[in-house]
Amino acid sequence: MKQAVEAQVLIPHCQLGEAGLRQILTDVIEEVRKSVSQDLDGAEILHSLLNASWLHSLLKVYECLGQYLRDSPAPFLDFASGLTFQLLIDIRSLPGSSEEARELYRLLRKPHMQALLFAHDTVAHRDYGPVLPPMPEELPDDEEATRTVCLVKNKQPLGATIKRNESTGEIFIARVIHGGLADRSGLLHTGDRVLEVNGFPVDGMEPEQVIQVVQARSQGTIIFRVIPMTERPVHNKTMLYVRALVDYSPQQDPYIPCADAGMSFQKGNVLEIVDQTDALWWQARKLPDHAACAGLIPSNNLLKRKQKELWWSQPYQPQACFQTLSTVEEEDMMAIDENCVEADEEAFESEEFRDEDDDFSTNTKGIYLAGFRRSMRLFRRRSHNTSQPTCPTRCPSSCPSSCHSALCSPYEEVVRYQRHTQDTQRLIALLGPPNVGVNELRRRLIETNPDIFQGALPHTTRAPKEYEESGREYVFTSREIFNNMVQNNRFLEHGEYKGNLYGTSYDSVKEVLKGGKICLIDIEPNAIHAVRNHELKAYIIYVKPPPLERLQETRQDSCITTNYYINRPFKSEDFQEMEELSEKIESHFRQFFDHVIVNDKLQDSLDQLMSAVRKAQNQPQWVPARWIRPTTTEP
Ligand SMILES: Nc1ncnc2c1ncn2[C@@H]1O[C@H](COP(=O)(O)OP(=O)(O)OP(=O)(O)O)[C@@H](O)[C@H]1O
Numbered sequence: 001m002k003q004a005v006e007a008q009v010l011i012p013h014c015q016l017g018e019a020g021l022r023q024i025l026t027d028v029i030e031e032v033r034k035s036v037s038q039d040l041d042g043a044e045i046l047h048s049l050l051n052a053s054w055l056h057s058l059l060k061v062y063e064c065l066g067q068y069l070r071d072s073p074a075p076f077l078d079f080a081s082g083l084t085f086q087l088l089i090d091i092r093s094l095p096g097s098s099e100e101a102r103e104l105y106r107l108l109r110k111p112h113m114q115a116l117l118f119a120h121d122t123v124a125h126r127d128y129g130p131v132l133p134p135m136p137e138e139l140p141d142d143e144e145a146t147r148t149v150c151l152v153k154n155k156q157p158l159g160a161t162i163k164r165n166e167s168t169g170e171i172f173i174a175r176v177i178h179g180g181l182a183d184r185s186g187l188l189h190t191g192d193r194v195l196e197v198n199g200f201p202v203d204g205m206e207p208e209q210v211i212q213v214v215q216a217r218s219q220g221t222i223i224f225r226v227i228p229m230t231e232r233p234v235h236n237k238t239m240l241y242v243r244a245l246v247d248y249s250p251q252q253d254p255y256i257p258c259a260d261a262g263m264s265f266q267k268g269n270v271l272e273i274v275d276q277t278d279a280l281w282w283q284a285r286k287l288p289d290h291a292a293c294a295g296l297i298p299s300n301n302l303l304k305r306k307q308k309e310l311w312w313s314q315p316y317q318p319q320a321c322f323q324t325l326s327t328v329e330e331e332d333m334m335a336i337d338e339n340c341v342e343a344d345e346e347a348f349e350s351e352e353f354r355d356e357d358d359d360f361s362t363n364t365k366g367i368y369l370a371g372f373r374r375s376m377r378l379f380r381r382r383s384h385n386t387s388q389p390t391c392p393t394r395c396p397s398s399c400p401s402s403c404h405s406a407l408c409s410p411y412e413e414v415v416r417y418q419r420h421t422q423d424t425q426r427l428i429a430l431l432g433p434p435n436v437g438v439n440e441l442r443r444r445l446i447e448t449n450p451d452i453f454q455g456a457l458p459h460t461t462r463a464p465k466e467y468e469e470s471g472r473e474y475v476f477t478s479r480e481i482f483n484n485m486v487q488n489n490r491f492l493e494h495g496e497y498k499g500n501l502y503g504t505s506y507d508s509v510k511e512v513l514k515g516g517k518i519c520l521i522d523i524e525p526n527a528i529h530a531v532r533n534h535e536l537k538a539y540i541i542y543v544k545p546p547p548l549e550r551l552q553e554t555r556q557d558s559c560i561t562t563n564y565y566i567n568r569p570f571k572s573e574d575f576q577e578m579e580e581l582s583e584k585i586e587s588h589f590r591q592f593f594d595h596v597i598v599n600d601k602l603q604d605s606l607d608q609l610m611s612a613v614r615k616a617q618n619q620p621q622w623v624p625a626r627w628i629r630p631t632t633t634e635p
Helices: 002-010 021-037 043-050 053-071 080-092 099-109 111-124 181-185 207-215 300-306 345-359 374-385 402-408 438-448 479-487 506-514 525-531 548-554 572-592 602-618
Strands: 147-154 160-164 171-176 193-197 219-227 240-244 270-275 281-287 295-298 411-417 428-431 458-460 491-497 500-505 518-522 539-544 595-598 621-624
Touching: 021 043, 021 053, 080 099, 080 111, 099 111, 147 181, 160 207, 171 181, 193 207, 240 621, 295 300, 428 438, 428 525, 438 518, 438 602, 479 491, 479 500, 491 506, 491 525, 500 506, 506 518, 518 602, 525 572, 539 572, 539 602, 548 572, 595 602
Parallel strands: 428 518, 428 539, 539 595
Antiparallel strands: 147 219, 160 171, 171 193, 193 219, 240 270, 240 411, 270 281, 281 295, 411 621, 458 500, 491 500
16 A cells, blocks of 8 residues: 555656556555455455446546646637638539538538537637626615525524614624534624515514524524625634633523523633634633534623622622631530540640551651651641631632632633653642542552652651651751741641641652652642642642442441541541532632542542543643743733
């Protein structure tokens, strides 16, 4: 086959004659025949196709046409019938004409010969077009050209909206939806004035009545008589992709010009904006979606302007930013369960090492698994349950939850990003409600793949215990240095627990990444913003609990550690709390999740996690455009 393809490339098109295409086909058939004898897949079908007589006839026609084009024959005479006429007169006037002359006379007078010569002259004069009546010298100024547009509707919507000029009652095409029937026809345009639909004059009608006339025919031909818009608006066709940071439902939006043409979307959906001609209403497609037809969505500015009104599926609640994350009151956390080991602060701290030795293998093949200490995790648990906003230093400007970021911009421009093999690995950040299993998954992944994964070493102002070493369990530091680091934004997450400060610094994450490993950390929702940046390019995986009955089944032998108890079995309130918090975290932050894992069976979750991490590192993903083009402003 290779031989044939190369031949096609080498022989210039103009030389394809008798030995051209058909020769190539013969070569191809010969190659395919060899493949048939080698029993290659599909070779037999290809062989019979290439041998088909219709294909050979088609190629002959093609070659003849090619030959005709190359020869480009020109008529010898423009007016052969005139010459014939002259010849007939001359023969008739000969005194004693010969037998040959008389035969020529008879031949030239035959009707088919006359018709042939007439056809010759028509072709020679290229006289094939219809004869149009001459244009009138002067057209009256008020005369408008109308166009009859005939569309064949096939149950799908027309893909155009109409509006009425309130003062004149005239009906116009308001917008043509990209990829819809009207758009694909290329015959109806924004601004065209509609005079008639299926023979009904529409001037003065309400738009709804016009639509009824259109809809009266769900299928078949619809005929519009329109006055085309003379100056068509330039379509602002862009290649803009955005991630929705809010939910939107056209059916709940009283301001949308045509709800049926609207497109609903949810936080986290990636949208392809196909038209921004209208400053208020854009046209977009939801990805990944193979629907050809776009839908109307509010523009960035419009959505910003309207976001305080009750037209989103979720009303705006700025104060709910973090408070909604608190479902469990401090008092509830204090409840004492007699069946469990109670530990006061001292006892708890003193149990910590032994406990961690039992619970977590912190040293696998000489590699210390950073970030698993209880105190660090308990400081996080506190962040989950506190009723105080947990990002006082950052809010409101960089609050990651939907409320504030949506206030800034309801859409985030995104681009497709594929990590180069020589680039550092993307940070993998796990997130989930307390006790869902984030640490279990993280620990197991690091333990089983210590050459690939590593956690980030946390900082603390707590005094080191005898057995602890700075740079192994924690970076032990002074309060002064810690506060200094806070002020210089050196922590992606930090907080206080039992009078001690804890935090995960950017530097400790970067250290792991620089070492060529994948840094695997767990974060609280309020740290999402801190890790979503150009340098770390965090891939955020949300770990979600399975339904309640599966939680009860899978966790019956598992234990948890709360602020007050070490290793107590799960109680039904824990599951309830986990579900409730999970819903709240999802409803506020799901727009930032790159992947969601339902932690049902542990091994399945580990497999899913591993494959999600591989995808994040090796396959193209949608990421904020500002990570790739740092100067990009939001749409
Ligand atoms: N899929 C699972 N099946 C059964 N038990 C699980 C599963 N996932 C986690 N567990 C168990 O649930 C308990 C809590 O898990 P883990 O400590 O990882 O929670 P967490 O999300 O890290 O919460 P926190 O950060 O608040 O400690 C542990 O005993 C763990 O072994």
